[in-house]
Amino acid sequence: MENTTIVETHGLTKRFGSGVLAVDSVDMSVRRGEVYGFLGPNGAGKTTTLRMLVGLIRPTSGTATVAGHAPGDPKGLARIGSLIESPGFYPYLSGRENLRVVADMASVKQKRVDEVLDIVELSTRAGRRFGTYSTGMKQRLGVAAALLKDPDLLILDEPTNGLDPQGMAEMRKLIKDIGQGERTVLLSSHLLGEVEQICDRVGVISNGKLITQSTVQELLGEEGVLVRAQPIEQAQDILTRIYGADAISRQDGAIRLKTKPENSVEINRSLTTAGIGVSELRPFERSLEEVFFQLTGEKQGS
Amino acid sequence: MIATIKAEWRKSRLRPGFLIGAGVIAGITILVYAANWYLALHPLATRGGDRAIVSLATLYPDQFVNNVMGAAFPIGAAVAIVLGALFAGSEYGWGTVKTMFTQRPGRLTVWGGRLFVFGIWMLILTLVLFGVGAASSVVVASFQGHAITGPAAIDLAKGIGSIWLIFTVNGAIGLALGVLIRQSAAALGIGLTYVLAVEIIAVRIINLINNGQFKNVTEQFVNQNATALTQSFTSAAFGAAPSPAISADHAVLVLAAYGVGLVIVAAGLLRLRDVT
Numbered sequence: 301m302e303n304t305t306i307v308e309t310h311g312l313t314k315r316f317g318s319g320v321l322a323v324d325s326v327d328m329s330v331r332r333g334e335v336y337g338f339l340g341p342n343g344a345g346k347t348t349t350l351r352m353l354v355g356l357i358r359p360t361s362g363t364a365t366v367a368g369h370a371p372g373d374p375k376g377l378a379r380i381g382s383l384i385e386s387p388g389f390y391p392y393l394s395g396r397e398n399l400r401v402v403a404d405m406a407s408v409k410q411k412r413v414d415e416v417l418d419i420v421e422l423s424t425r426a427g428r429r430f431g432t433y434s435t436g437m438k439q440r441l442g443v444a445a446a447l448l449k450d451p452d453l454l455i456l457d458e459p460t461n462g463l464d465p466q467g468m469a470e471m472r473k474l475i476k477d478i479g480q481g482e483r484t485v486l487l488s489s490h491l492l493g494e495v496e497q498i499c500d501r502v503g504v505i506s507n508g509k510l511i512t513q514s515t516v517q518e519l520l521g522e523e524g525v526l527v528r529a530q531p532i533e534q535a536q537d538i539l540t541r542i543y544g545a546d547a548i549s550r551q552d553g554a555i556r557l558k559t560k561p562e563n564s565v566e567i568n569r570s571l572t573t574a575g576i577g578v579s580e581l582r583p584f585e586r587s588l589e590e591v592f593f594q595l596t597g598e599k600q601g602s
Numbered sequence: 603m604i605a606t607i608k609a610e611w612r613k614s615r616l617r618p619g620f621l622i623g624a625g626v627i628a629g630i631t632i633l634v635y636a637a638n639w640y641l642a643l644h645p646l647a648t649r650g651g652d653r654a655i656v657s658l659a660t661l662y663p664d665q666f667v668n669n670v671m672g673a674a675f676p677i678g679a680a681v682a683i684v685l686g687a688l689f690a691g692s693e694y695g696w697g698t699v700k701t702m703f704t705q706r707p708g709r710l711t712v713w714g715g716r717l718f719v720f721g722i723w724m725l726i727l728t729l730v731l732f733g734v735g736a737a738s739s740v741v742v743a744s745f746q747g748h749a750i751t752g753p754a755a756i757d758l759a760k761g762i763g764s765i766w767l768i769f770t771v772n773g774a775i776g777l778a779l780g781v782l783i784r785q786s787a788a789a790l791g792i793g794l795t796y797v798l799a800v801e802i803i804a805v806r807i808i809n810l811i812n813n814g815q816f817k818n819v820t821e822q823f824v825n826q827n828a829t830a831l832t833q834s835f836t837s838a839a840f841g842a843a844p845s846p847a848i849s850a851d852h853a854v855l856v857l858a859a860y861g862v863g864l865v866i867v868a869a870g871l872l873r874l875r876d877v878t
Contacts, residue, residue, distance in 0.1 A: 357878065387697070389697075389701065393616065397612070402705060404605055404608040404612055405706065
């Protein structure tokens with residue numbers, strides 16, 4: 301049976317010479333064919349982890365298997381495309397010529413260069429020197445280089461960094477398109493909306509530790525209904541009798557009720573029949589941002 | 603390895619640094635010939651009569667191998683250090699080291715391909731030096747109405763081999779410093795300071811200690827050997843020369859050892875260090 305995971309780490313740790321513990325015992329698992337979001341604030345250890353996965357940095361301890369091989373193994377690298385941090389190209393060469401250099405290095409046929417330029421929609425500007433490219437064009441060229449090998453696994457480290465809103469939207473669409481089919485995309489980001497829109501599963505890292513790893517839906521939690529009513533204590537008693545104590549919680553003067561939003565009519569009827577005034581009744585869903593701040597212990601808006 | 607060589611050649615064939623380096627070598631060779639030609643035709647007036655500083659005979663094609671040796675060192679060596687430092691160090695500044703190390707080949711294969719292409723560039727610079735030297739000597743001979751006779755093929759081959767070795771070893775200093783420091787500016791600064799100042803001062807100081815008791819130490823210095831190798835190419839046309847302290851064979855061995863040593867040290871650093 302074919303292995304369903306394409307990236308697997310156990311206790312992956314990196315302590316730099318300065319004593320800084322950048323990555324602390326990360327156990328991570330990325331399944332084939334999914335778009336995996338690697339989420340964390342700046343300095344959380346995302347880039348260090350990704351650098352370890354492509355063999356640029358050696359772990360202090362722990363193991364990793366990427367595309368069936370140890371990180372940095374030429375056989376594994378042949379199946380991985382990556383864009384780690386900023387795209388690194390020769391400024392005096394054109395975009396196309398830079399891709400030709402990378403294609404030579406990766407033993408990829410030169411005709412693939414024009415194919416990937418088409419994918420990232422950079423064909424018409426590929427003759428310009430890389431040094432004259434805008435940030436968006438540089439990022440696109442980086443993605444094009446990562447696609448040259450037609451990789452099973454694409455590792456993109458904050459690919460929307462430095463892009464304007466339009467560039468970010470275009471890059472998100474590009475990543476979504478690339479992630480169709482059997483290709484796996486491992487995407488790191490500190491932009492929650494981006495991850496929520498693109499990814500099937502996410503891993504949240506903070507202070508070097510992988511705090512959680514699950515689907516976006518699991519992370520957002522169960523759906524529910526938010527109720528504001530007066531008197532609130534009486535409303536809570538009624539709803540507790542109907543839905544049970546486990547389904548009820550209080551937050552900011554409102555009742556959060558774990559139930560399907562379709563039950564809103566029934567909830568409203570129960571409360572109004574008992575003479576309780578309902579001022580707000582709406583479905584609620586935690587945002588990924590809310591979950592993220594809860595998990596990482598960071599304050600929203602700080 | 604072939605793929606790596608192709609990639610390294612593709613990226614360096616249009617690199618301005620190499621093209622400028624070749625231009626500098628060509629320019630210096632022409633300048634040396636022009637200055638020597640002028641000095642040969644305009645003897646200094648001295649008390650004992652006119653005395654030519656440069657013999658016109660040294661500028662003819664049969665002597666051009668011996669003549670270009672002077673143009674090759676130290677300026678040619680300095681150019682090689684600058685190119686080596688740029689070739690290795692700028693990969694870190696541009697972030698291309700991570701791009702290349704995450705393709706198919708292993709780190710040592712990438713390094714091997716890079717060294718091969720750098721060696722080719724040093725050969726190109728050597729051939730530029732000899733080509734421009736040969737052309738300049740033909741121009742001088744034509745204007746002076748002297749017969750155009752080339753040097754012996756074996757002398758030409760030895761000369762090309764020697765200059766290639768000197769360029770490559772000095773280039774390896776730049777390469778190793780570029781890898782060690784992980785940037786080009788500091789690497790070329792340190793490399794040039796070493797060649798143009800540090801080694802010269804160190805040799806003078808060591809030779810003064812106990813009336814030259816430790817002279818054999820300075821005979822192992824890289825550019826003492828490079829100088830000895832260039833000075834081993836001479837002929838009667840250049841006048842009487844003192845017997846060299848370092849033999850050409852010793853110089854070749856020491857230079858080769860430096861080249862291999864520097865390349866191995868840099869390979870070790872590349873293989874073991876994290877790319878951050």
